[in-house]
Amino acid sequence: MEQExxxxxxxxxxxxxxxxxxxxxxxxxxxxxxxIYSLTNxxxxxxxxxxxxxxxxxxxxxxxxKFEELETIQQKGITNFLPLPLTIKKEELNSYNYRSxxxxxxxxxxxxxxxxxxxxxxxxxxxxxxxxxxxYKLIASNEKVSGYFNISSVASxxxxxxxxxxxxxxxxxxxxxxxxxxxQLSGFYAYNGKLDKITDAWWKxxxxxxxxxxxxxxxxxxxxxxxxxxxxxxxxxxxxxxxxEALSRSRIDQFKTFxxxxxxxKEIFIKNYKENNKHLEEAQYxxxxxxxxxxxxxxxxxxxxxxxxxxxxx
Numbered sequence: 001m002e003q004e005x006x007x008x009x010x011x012x013x014x015x016x017x018x019x020x021x022x023x024x025x026x027x028x029x030x031x032x033x034x035x036i037y038s039l040t041n042x043x044x045x046x047x048x049x050x051x052x053x054x055x056x057x058x059x060x061x062x063x064x065x066k067f068e069e070l071e072t073i074q075q076k077g078i079t080n081f082l083p084l085p086l087t088i089k090k091e092e093l094n095s096y097n098y099r100s101x102x103x104x105x106x107x108x109x110x111x112x113x114x115x116x117x118x119x120x121x122x123x124x125x126x127x128x129x130x131x132x133x134x135x136y137k138l139i140a141s142n143e144k145v146s147g148y149f150n151i152s153s154v155a156s157x158x159x160x161x162x163x164x165x166x167x168x169x170x171x172x173x174x175x176x177x178x179x180x181x182x183x184q185l186s187g188f189y190a191y192n193g194k195l196d197k198i199t200d201a202w203w204k205x206x207x208x209x210x211x212x213x214x215x216x217x218x219x220x221x222x223x224x225x226x227x228x229x230x231x232x233x234x235x236x237x238x239x240x241x242x243x244x245e246a247l248s249r250s251r252i253d254q255f256k257t258f259x260x261x262x263x264x265x266k267e268i269f270i271k272n273y274k275e276n277n278k279h280l281e282e283a284q285y286x287x288x289x290x291x292x293x294x295x296x297x298x299x300x301x302x303x304x305x306x307x308x309x310x311x312x313x314x
Contacts, residue, residue, distance in 0.1 A: 034204040038190045039155055043197035054167040056097035056153055061090045064097070087290055092127055099127070100150040103172045109144035112136065113151065113168065115161050116181035119236045120152035122300075124289025129282070129297050134304035135179060139311070149175070155200045157187035162216045166223070174227050179307055182235040182258075185213045185246040205246070213250040221257055230314050231257040236295060236303055239263060261306050269302045 042063075048055040058064045094102045099121055100114075114120055114132040122130030128137075136148045149172075151164050161183065169175075188209060190201030203209060217233075224231040233252075237243040238260060247253040253260065274286055286298040 031206065033206055033208075035190065036186065036202040036204055038192065038199050038201035040192060040195065040199060042155065043192065043195060043199045044189075045197075049198060052167055052170060054096060054103075054151055054164045054171060057156075058093075058097045058153070060097065061093050064088070064093070087122070087124055087126055089127075098151055098153070101147045103149055103168070104147060105172055107146040107173060107175075109146045110139070110177070111146050111149075111173065111175040112139065112177045112179070113149050113165070113175040114179050114181075115150075115165055116152040116236075117156045117161070117183035117187070118152075118154045118294055119300075119303075120150065120181045121154050123154055123294045124291035125285070125294075125297065125300065129285075129300060131181070131300040131303040131307070132179065134300065135308050135311070138304070138308045152181075155187075156183060157189065157200060158183045158185060158213065159188060159216055162220050165220065169223075174229055177230045177232065177311070178224065179311075180231065180233040181303065182233055182237075182252075184235075184237050184240075184243055185209065185250060185252075186242070188212075205249075207249075210246070210250040213246070213252060217250075217252050217255065221255055224257070232307060232310055232314070233258045234261065234303070234307060234310075236299065239266070259307075259310050261302075266302050266306075269305065270298050273298050273301055 042057060044057045045059065047053070048057045088099065092099050094100050096103065114136075116132075120130070120132055122133075127133060132150055132152070133148070136145070139145060149168075151168055152161070153164075156164075161180070165178065184202070186202045186204070186209070188201060188203055190199050191197075192199050221231060223229070233255070235243060235247070238247075244253075247258075252258055274283070277283065277286075282297060285296045287296045288294070289296045
């Protein structure tokens with residue numbers, strides 16, 4: 001009896017004063033997070049997580065050279081995987097280790113920012129083949145812009161991308177336009193006890209992730225509205241049923257700043273693009289990028305065409 005009384009006292013010390021001391025806490029019906037997989041070959045250091053600087057999780061080009069998504073590739077049964085560094089050059093990374101021009105504080109001309117995951121970083125593609133470079137060059141051909149600024153990163157969850165945007169705003173000013181290719185909403189952090197590091201992970205459907213996704217995007221959307229920033233969001237994963245359902249559950253697809261592409265339009269564009277460019281040497285990478293896993297050149301061409309048209313409508 002004394003032991004039970006001690007347990008009640010200890011438990012009550014964590015409860016609001018107005019609640020009864022003998023309140024039974026429900027620990028049986030709380031749904032845990034279920035992991036799909038986690039990447040252990042790249043992880044975050046304290047500077048990329050806790051600094052107010054928009055630091056990449058890659059500490060150097062050499063760090064990126066060592067990074068290969070072999071665990072993910074093997075799980076998917078892909079055998080023709082090529083090391084990621086084959087598609088990038090050291091000079092493509094800025095001092096923050098993003099595949100971007102150097103960030104600057106003073107913007108005399110239009111200030112544009114790109115954000116996203118591997119598909120915006122351009123995994124498996126050459127520098128000029130990825131969609132953000134295509135959009136940037138279309139805009140720059142008609143207007144003066146301050147530079148090509150891209151904070152996307154390989155295997156970056158939407159949550160990390162959004163907080164990185166806020167760090168970028170603080171250090172380098174608010175952009176006029178943000179082009180955000182939203183990562184899959186199943187992506188979130190995990191803690192690897194053996195490494196004692198925060199890593200990237202993908203989780204099964206969970207309502208808490210849906211709520212957090214909404215809250216993070218709500219904050220970004222509200223900040224953009226208050227600061228006259230044009231936010232243009234889409235996702236390259238929209239053809240995926242799981243992603244559509246996640247966007248619906250989180251209500252992100254209800255925001256005016258989120259743009260959905262029509263699958264029929266995409267198929268027509270891809271068909272025409274392939275027909276008109278089948279003579280090109282890189283045609284073998286139209287569907288799947290050089291790494292044997294990520295979306296290829298034709299998908300990036302479609303995203304660029306789709307998003308640039310939305311840009312012209314604003």
